[in-house]
Amino acid sequence: MATPPPAPSAATVQKGFSALSLDTPIPAAPEVAALPIEEKLAKLAAITGAPLSQEDESQLRALFAEKPHPIAYDGFEPSGRVTLASGLLRALNAQRLLAAGCHVRLLVADTHALLNNKFGGDLKKLQSISTYMVEVWKALGLDAEKVPNLEIMLASTETARHAGAYWSQVLDAAGRFTVERVQQCAPIMGRSTEDSTHNTNRILYPLMQCADGFLLQADIYQMGADQEAGNELVRDYIAQKELPKKPVFLTHPLLLGLKQEQFKMSTTDAESAIYMDDTAAEVKTKIKKAYCVPGEVNGNPILNYMKYLVFPSHIEGVTLERSEKNGGNLIFATYEELETAFAGEKVHPADLKPCLTKYINALLEPVRQHFAGGPLKTMFSSVKKLKVSPTPDSDKLANLTLPGFPESVKEWKASELSLDERYAVARSVGEECIQENELCALVEKKDHPVCYDGFEPSGRMHIAQGVLRTVNVNKLTSAGSVFRFWVADWFAILNNKMGGDLDKIRLVGQYMVEIWKSVGMDMTNVEFLWASKEIIAHSASYWLRVMDIARRTTIARTLKCCTIMGRKEKEGMQAAQILYPLMQCADIFNLKADICQLGIDQRKINMLARDYCDQAKIRFKPVILSHHMLMGLKEGQEKMSKSDPESAIFMEDAAEDVSRKIEKAFCPEGVVEANPILDYLKHIICPRFAEQGVTVKLTDGQSKTFAAYQELEDAFVVGQVNCTDLKVALTNYLNEILEPVREHFSKGDAKELLAKQSPNGISGIETSPAVDETKQEETVDNVICSSDDEVDEGDNDIENQDEQDEKVAAKCVANGEATGKKNGLRLLDVASVSVEGSQGHANEDRLLVTSNEHFHLFAVMDGHGGSWAGDFLVDKLFGALDAVYEDGFDHTKLTNAMEELDRSFCAQAMRKTDFSGACLLAVILYVDPTTDTPQKLVLNIGDCRAIIREAPEPAQGDKKTADKTPSSTANKHTAGGVTFALSEDHCAANCKERMRALRSGAYIHNNRIAGVLEPFRTIGDIDVKGPDMKNWVIATPEIHQSELLVSRSMLVIATDGVWSVLNNNRTMALVVKELGTDGRRPSAESAAHVIITEARELGSCDDISVIVVSV
Secondary structure (H helix, E strand, O other): OOOOOOOOOOOOOOOOOOOOOOOOOOOOOHHHHOOOHHHHHHHHHHHHOOOOOHHHHHHHHHHHHHOOOOEEEEEEOOOOOOEOHHHHHHHHHHHHHHHOOOEEEEEEOHHHHHHOOHHHHOHHHHHHHHHHHHHHHHHOOOOOOOOOOEEEEEHHHHHHHOHHHHHHHHHHHHOOOEHHHHHOOHHHHOOOOOOOOOEOHHHHHHHHHHHHHHHOOOOEEEEEHHHHHHHHHHHHHHHHHOOOOOOEEEEEOOOOOOOOOOOOOOOOOHHHOOEOOOOHHHHHHHHHHOOOOOOOOOOOHHHHHHHHHHHHHOOOOEEEOOOHHHOOOEEEOOHHHHHHHHHOOOOOHHHHHHHHHHHHHHHHHHHHHHOOOHHHHHHHHHHHOOOOOOOOOOOOOOOOOOOOOOOOOOOOOOOOOOHHHHHHHHHHHOOEEEOHHHHHHHHHHOOOOEEEEEEOOOOOOEHHHHHHHHHHHHHHHHOOOEEEEEEOHHHHHHOOHHHHOHHHHHHHHHHHHHHHHHHOOOOOOEEEEEHHHHHHHOHHHHHHHHHHHHHHOEHHHHHOOHHHHOOOOOOOOEOHHHHHHHHHHHHHHHOOOOEEOOEHHHHHHHHHHHHHHHHHOOOOOOEEEEEOOOOOOOOOOOOOOOOOHHHOOEOOOOHHHHHHHHHHOOOOOOOOOOOHHHHHHHHHHHHHOOOOOEEEEOOOOOEEEEOOHHHHHHHHHOOOOOHHHHHHHHHHHHHHHHHHHHHHOOOHHHHHHHHHHOOOOOOOOOOOOOOOHHHHHHHHHHHHHHHHHHHHOOOOOHHHHHHHOOOEEOOOOOOOOOOEOOOOOOEOEEEEEEEOOOOOOOOOOEEEEEEOOOEEEEEEEEEEOOOHHHHHHHHHHHHHHHHHEOOOEOHHHHHHHHHHHHHHHHHHHHHHOOOOEEEEEEEEEEEEOOOOEEEEEEEEEOOOEEEEEEOOOOOHHHHOOOOOOHHHHHHHHHHOOEEEEOOOOOOOOOHHHHHHHHHOOOOEEOOEEOOOEOOOEOEEOHHHOOHHHOOOOEOOOEEEEEEOOOOOEEEEEEOHHHHOOOOHHHHHHHHHHHHOOOOOOOOHHHHHHHHHHHHHHOOOOOOEEEEEEEO
């Protein structure tokens, strides 16, 4: 198989084509300069086949008064053999424009044809056809080397030669239109807006066509009626930018196909089109078979060709030859005369068809002669053999050979590590590695693998970008890697950073580079490449790569990547946000990256690159090493962000700023999960100070140096280190790291650079307004006060909660007795309380407390997106469990029952278009009839949780006198015992669950499935359970069963409104303390209210549902 040609050089203009010059004045054409304006307008009106509108005429008069030689532009794909429409009609209209004094620029859009998958996007074929088209026009008198004011240009060449101007225009247009708006332009590509699958080329193509006219500086757009959607996009673009110059759009009618109801001559049906290289006999045969009903004018291709080709080429009139028997020859001075005669059936198709054949063959004869011998005959023969698929995209996509950016001649520093050590160090950078075997093979094969990370200059740099990235870069370069930083200034424009101001964006980029130098990044094996500079310098190959990715990738697939921009997938998304993933994917290949070393939030774009390798048959896929995302300092902030300055440590923060922020940071005692202080110690401090260890003050007043992070974490969990001392240690180490940065920016050019980019500097650059903490605190205080009032006023009467306040709801469903010994188990006390959150919607949580002769059931449902899923479970859950009870519970049958509930609900949700979902935590208490042993069975789907406190077994002597009252039971629980969880949360923090989701192909962004859903298992949520998201979110329950210690067990079952702010031990401690309170009767109900009150005080705004059970 022949190797595809390389991408054209930016400086190469192929033979036969013109070179566009944007600065050279257009030469005069004196022979037409003095032509009266009325004659000029008449020639232009002839193009449209109808009188000019009053608006067009007025605009043209003004245009010719200002510019004697306005630029007229026509663009078209080299999509196969040249038809009468592409040859004769185009030449005729170009001659009319030239005759009117216009400077004509014809753009042969080979790149557009590639993007549109013509000939499978085979660039070699497309450029061969382009050259052939130029020769056809030469034969028709349109020779750009001889005709003044005529230029014929090749798109791939000119968009590379003028890359900065052209692609900036494309990106600017992309930022002004939504995806839906651009998709409306599908007809300009020969596509339908109703097609089921839309590839991303449908977004890029119209934007490129919009930019074409601006690159060619067109005053007049002269295109076919099938391009009207593209013209309308240009009009909208001009209106949005409020440009003073508005071009005139002259739309010429389309030549009909030869068959009935073919409203456009097409290269996809050889029998319906007449080609410029058809022999006389072929022309005669095709016209003889053509659709032509006697007396019928509309939709008649024979009359159509007479009107738009023959009569305009024979101003002296047309002679229709026929025998004397049939009335002899007829001479028609105008087409209108011929049409009238045919409509009156005075001219028969049998006479009209030979007439058309004669004139068309005469018009084609110069072309035939032009290709009669020599190299042109060979060209003619090869093009005629090319076959065009009759349906779009049915040709096999051709693979392009595209070079990456040139390799640097710099000698890179070799690693001193062993092979195993190089692999281990590289692997340690990634929280996730795809694939580890590929990384191992890469390290063995290459001494200097190329690592790539890109960043948008988007404001001040926080430590996640500054320190953590430095740690990772130094690790990789120590293992021998070359690290290429892609300073994505053009991408920042796409993402509208700094208001899209490129100068500000570049200033911030320079500031970021200076920070890395000052913070200790080893620059030996590091390169910084500016996207705008590199893309323009290697424009041809870069944008062809973008186009190749676009034509192989669906819009739906690309939209899933849009969260790499820190934005959610949604309707109304700008077209620029579709181009962003395509360009980022292209970066990987143009930088010749072996390893994509970006954050875990960029996983989806990296997977797109690997998928593209499969489609384009690229043998070696990039390895993905996704690094950890540092948390924000405030509770629940999974990713450090510049949008809240108090939640992030910035690289130039003063020491007192660091101290203040760390002191206020979220750090619950003994809690590891979602703890930013531990997060920074683990990922920044311990790796940075690995050799000397990290020293922290212990609670006993002594100091200890920890050699490994895990030792420090363990000490914190068991209480040997408290959060205050942990914060002090972190503050000291961070300030030690940041001090060189402060020193660097305190003098010279660096000081000036910092002043320019800072929020208060002369450039006025800001990422977002600061958070108004006062308002936030007031809001939280109001919520807490309201919650306290609601709980206190409850008067221990759950049934009256709804009447007292709409924000507190309590539901207790009792199909059987909630207490008593109906099924062999006595429940000493039970309470269930559900409270509406402050998130602006009705309570979506649901509770279920019920029993029968076999078992007790306690269940909480944490609803989201509506309450229908929770209501469904309240209605169906108990029956589903009772149906599978057979002297106990078979876990397989339980699993099947829950999955069937999910299928049933999802089927109903599809019919109602309901996107609600619910997590489910059910605790079943029963006595095993076989062993007569009390059992607790926990069934968990999602991130609700059940915990239990088991009191120690009383001494032998106490057993005989043990009091069974609730009060005495409470005393047992306060006297001692152990608390532990009965379930594991199904969310990103659960490593096992995360791996399950990733193995299913799930996209996890910000620890959420598809960037939106936090729990990884739910009932419902049909929007993340589609066919392309199979098993991302499942309804398979995790089931745990064990013996129930009667009279010694206290259970708390709650939705994540509790667990997001309270850990297990603290929650149970509240219950134990409440049950041990003197002066009031302890109860499960009062304990439930205490849990809710504490959660509210700690800032939980979610709906909260709690069940407390004493057995």
